[in-house]
Amino acid sequence: MDEETSKVNQPEEYSASDIQVLEGLEAVRKRPGMYIGSTDRRGLHHLVYEIVYNSVDEAMSGSCDKIIVTIHKDESISVEDNGRGIPVDIHPTTHKSALETIMTVLHAGGKFGGKAYQVSGGLHGVGASVVNALSAHTEVEVKRNGHIYKQTYSRGHVTSDLQIIGDCEGTGTTVTFLPDNQIFTETVFELDTLTERIREIAYLNRGLEIELNDERVDSYMSYFFEGGIAGFVRRLNRNRTAIHPHPISLMRQTDKYSVEVAFQYTENYTDNTFSFANCVNTQDGGTHLTGFRTALTRCLNDYARRNGILKDNDNNLTGDDVREGITAIVSVKLSEPQFEGQTKGKLGNIEMKTFVDQSVNDELALYLEEHPDDAKKILEKCVLSAKARDAARHARELVTRKGSLETGTLPGKLADCSEKDPSQCELFLVEGDSAGGSAKQGRNRRTQAILPLRGKILNVEKASPDRMFAHEEIRALITALGAGIDEDFDVTKLRYHQLVLMTDADVDGAHIRTLLLTFFFRHMPQLISEGHLFIAQPPLYKIKSAKEEHWVYSDAEKDEIAAKYRASNKKYDVQRYKGLGEMSAEQLWETTMNPETRTMLQVEIEDAQKADEIFSMLMGDNVEPRRNYIQTYATQVKNLDI
Numbered sequence: 001m002d003e004e005t006s007k008v009n010q011p012e013e014y015s016a017s018d019i020q021v022l023e024g025l026e027a028v029r030k031r032p033g034m035y036i037g038s039t040d041r042r043g044l045h046h047l048v049y050e051i052v053y054n055s056v057d058e059a060m061s062g063s064c065d066k067i068i069v070t071i072h073k074d075e076s077i078s079v080e081d082n083g084r085g086i087p088v089d090i091h092p093t094t095h096k097s098a099l100e101t102i103m104t105v106l107h108a109g110g111k112f113g114g115k116a117y118q119v120s121g122g123l124h125g126v127g128a129s130v131v132n133a134l135s136a137h138t139e140v141e142v143k144r145n146g147h148i149y150k151q152t153y154s155r156g157h158v159t160s161d162l163q164i165i166g167d168c169e170g171t172g173t174t175v176t177f178l179p180d181n182q183i184f185t186e187t188v189f190e191l192d193t194l195t196e197r198i199r200e201i202a203y204l205n206r207g208l209e210i211e212l213n214d215e216r217v218d219s220y221m222s223y224f225f226e227g228g229i230a231g232f233v234r235r236l237n238r239n240r241t242a243i244h245p246h247p248i249s250l251m252r253q254t255d256k257y258s259v260e261v262a263f264q265y266t267e268n269y270t271d272n273t274f275s276f277a278n279c280v281n282t283q284d285g286g287t288h289l290t291g292f293r294t295a296l297t298r299c300l301n302d303y304a305r306r307n308g309i310l311k312d313n314d315n316n317l318t319g320d321d322v323r324e325g326i327t328a329i330v331s332v333k334l335s336e337p338q339f340e341g342q343t344k345g346k347l348g349n350i351e352m353k354t355f356v357d358q359s360v361n362d363e364l365a366l367y368l369e370e371h372p373d374d375a376k377k378i379l380e381k382c383v384l385s386a387k388a389r390d391a392a393r394h395a396r397e398l399v400t401r402k403g404s405l406e407t408g409t410l411p412g413k414l415a416d417c418s419e420k421d422p423s424q425c426e427l428f429l430v431e432g433d434s435a436g437g438s439a440k441q442g443r444n445r446r447t448q449a450i451l452p453l454r455g456k457i458l459n460v461e462k463a464s465p466d467r468m469f470a471h472e473e474i475r476a477l478i479t480a481l482g483a484g485i486d487e488d489f490d491v492t493k494l495r496y497h498q499l500v501l502m503t504d505a506d507v508d509g510a511h512i513r514t515l516l517l518t519f520f521f522r523h524m525p526q527l528i529s530e531g532h533l534f535i536a537q538p539p540l541y542k543i544k545s546a547k548e549e550h551w552v553y554s555d556a557e558k559d560e561i562a563a564k565y566r567a568s569n570k571k572y573d574v575q576r577y578k579g580l581g582e583m584s585a586e587q588l589w590e591t592t593m594n595p596e597t598r599t600m601l602q603v604e605i606e607d608a609q610k611a612d613e614i615f616s617m618l619m620g621d622n623v624e625p626r627r628n629y630i631q632t633y634a635t636q637v638k639n640l641d642i
C-alpha cells in the first residue's frame with residue numbers, strides 16, 4: 001500500500017519490545033467485568049468491538065481499507081482485515097513472538113478497569129488479549145512476509161506454536177474466537193446489535209469497507225460510505241424534514257489531529273448532536289464538542305450581523321437558539337485521547353477545543369459565504385428559535401416556578417402517597433381512567449402514588465416548547481415529579497425515586513409508553529440514566545385448573561404451562577388480559593404493583609442514538625416508516641397524536 005502523507009496516527013517505527021508486560025490473563029478471567037464491563041449480552045458483543053477496533057486502528061493508520069466480520073453457525077466470530085498483519089518477530093526479553101505477546105499478555109496502553117481502556121487509535125492489540133482470555137478457543141492467522149502464520153489459544157493459553165501453514169500474497173490479520181460459556185451468561189450474538197455499531201464505524205471512516213456476514217441466517221451486508229459522516233447525518237435525518245437540501249460537511253487535518261463535522265438543520269426542536277473521538281462515542285461530549293458549539297454560535301452570529309439579519313439592537317443568538325433542530329456529528333481523531341468522567345464518556349484533551357473551534361469557524365464562514373441560500377434558511381430558523389425561546393421561557397415559568405409547584409398545588413388527578421421520604425415513594429403513570437381507578441384502590445397508599453393519564457399524549461419531538469408546556473398531561477407530570485425540566489431539571493428534587501409506566505399490554509400501550517419515553521429522554525434524561533424509570537409488567541393471561549391458578553407474563557410461559565396440563569390430562573382454562581382495566585384492584589396489586597412479587601423492567605439508555613432513531617422513526621415527519629411499523633405491530637391504534 002502506498003504511503004500517504006496526511007494520515008492521522010502515523011505509526012512509529014515498530015519494535016517488538018514496545019509491548020509492556022503487565023499481568024497475567026487470570027486476572028481477566030477472575031474479574032471479567034473490570035475489562036469488558038459485564039458478562040451479559042453487552043459484554044459478549046463488546047468482545048467483537050474490541051477486535052474490530054484493532055482493525056480500525058490499522059485502517060486509521062492508512063494501512064487497511066477492508067474489514068470482514070463473520071458470525072459463524074457455532075456462535076464464533078471471525079474478524080479479518082487487510083492491514084499489515086500483526087508482527088511475528090521475536091520479543092528480545094520474553095522470547096515470544098509479538099503476536100503471542102499481544103494475544104496472551106494483558107498489556108498497557110489504555111487505563112484498565114471499567115470502560116477506560118476501550119480506545120481505538122494507536123493502541124493496537126490492547127483488547128485482543130482480553131478477548132482471548134474470555135474465549136474457549138481463539139485462532140489467529142497473519143499474512144505477512146509472503147507467509148501465512150497461525151497460532152491457536154484456549155482461555156488465554158497457547159495451544160499450538162506459531163506455525164507457517166502456507167504462502168500468500170498480500171498482508172492481513174484474521175482473528176476467530178468462540179466466547180467462553182463458562183464466563184458469559186449469554187452467548188448468542190444479535191445481528192442487529194452488531195450492525196448498528198459496524199455501520200457507525202463505517203460512517204466514521206470514509207472509504208473503509210466493512211462486511212458483516214451472518215452464516216446462521218445467510219445474511220451478507222457490506223457497509224461503505226464515500227461521503228463519511230455527511231451520510232450519517234442524512235441517515236439520522238431520514239425521517240425528519242430538513243430545511244436545507246444537503247448536510248454541511250467540514251473538515252481539517254494536520255499531522256497530529258483531524259476533525260470532521262457534518263450537520264443539517266431540520267424542522268424539529270431538539271439538538272441531535274453526537275460526538276466521537278477515534279470512533280468512540282463520547283456520550284458526555286468534551287473539548288471537541290465545546291469547540292464545535294463555540295464556533296457554530298460565533299460564526300452564525302457574525303454572519304447574521306454582517307448581513308443585517310440581526311440589527312444593532314437585537315441580542316445575539318444563544319447557543320440554544322443555534323442548536324435547535326440541528327442534527328450533527330463531530331468526529332475527531334488524535335493519537336492520545338484522554339477519556340474522562342465517571343463513565344469515561346468525555347474527551348479531555350484541551351488542545352481539541354481550539355483546534356475544532358478554529359477549524360469549524362474558518363470553514364463554516366467560508367461555506368456560508370458560498371451558500372447564501374442555506375445560510376438564509378438556517379438563520380431564519382435560528383431567529384425564530386430565539387423568539388420562541390422567549391415565549392417558552394415564559395410558559396415554563398408558569399409551570400415550574402410561579403405555578404403550582406411553589407404554592408404546593410399538586411395536580412388534581414394525582415392520588416399522592418402519604419410517605420414524604422422520596423426514596424420510599426413510587427409514582428405510577430397509568431393509562432386510562434378505569435385502570436387508574438383500580439390502581440388507586442389496589443395500591444399501597446403509604447408509598448405508591450397514582451397519576452392517571454387520559455387521552456392523547458403529546459408528541460414531544462414535534463411539538464414546540466410552548467405547546468408542550470401548555471399540554472395538561474405534561475404539566476401534571478412535571479408538577480407531580482417536582483424536579484423541574486430541561487436545564488432546570490434537578491434529580492435531587494424528585495418527589496418519587498421510582499417512576500413506573502403502567503400501560504396496557506397492547507399496541508396502544510406500547511405507543512403511549514414510547515411517547516412518554518421520548519419525553520423523558522428529551523427533557524429529563526437524568527431520570528433514565530440514574531435509574532429512576534421503570535416499566536410495569538402486567539400479566540398477559542391467567543390459567544386456571546381446578547384449584548390452581550397461574551398469572552402468566554409471556555406467550556412462552558403460557559405454552560409451557562398449557563403443555564404440562566395437557567401432558568397430565570388435566571382440564572384448564574386460559575383467560576387473556578388485554579388491558580389493565582380488565583383486572584380488579586386486588587388483581588392489579590397482586591400481579592403488577594406489589595413490590596414483594598412483581599417484576600419491573602428498568603429503562604436504560606443503552607445508546608442515546610438508537611433510542612433517538614426509534615423515536616424519530618415513530619414520530620418523525622415521514623409517514624411511511626411509521627405506517628410500516630404500525631402495520632407490523634397492530635391492527636388498530638387509538639390515542640396516538642401523530
Ligand code: 28G
Pocket residue numbers: 011012013014015018051052054055058079080081083084085086087124125128173174175
Ligand atoms: C483481524 C482482527 C483484528 C492488526 C496490526 C498491524 C500492526 C500491529 C496490528 O502492530 C504492535 C505496537 C505499537 C506499532 C504495526 C504491523 C506496524 C507494522 C503493525 C487486528 C506496532 C502491533 N506492522 N493489525 N498490530 N504495534 N489487526 N485486527 O488486530 O507500535 S493488530
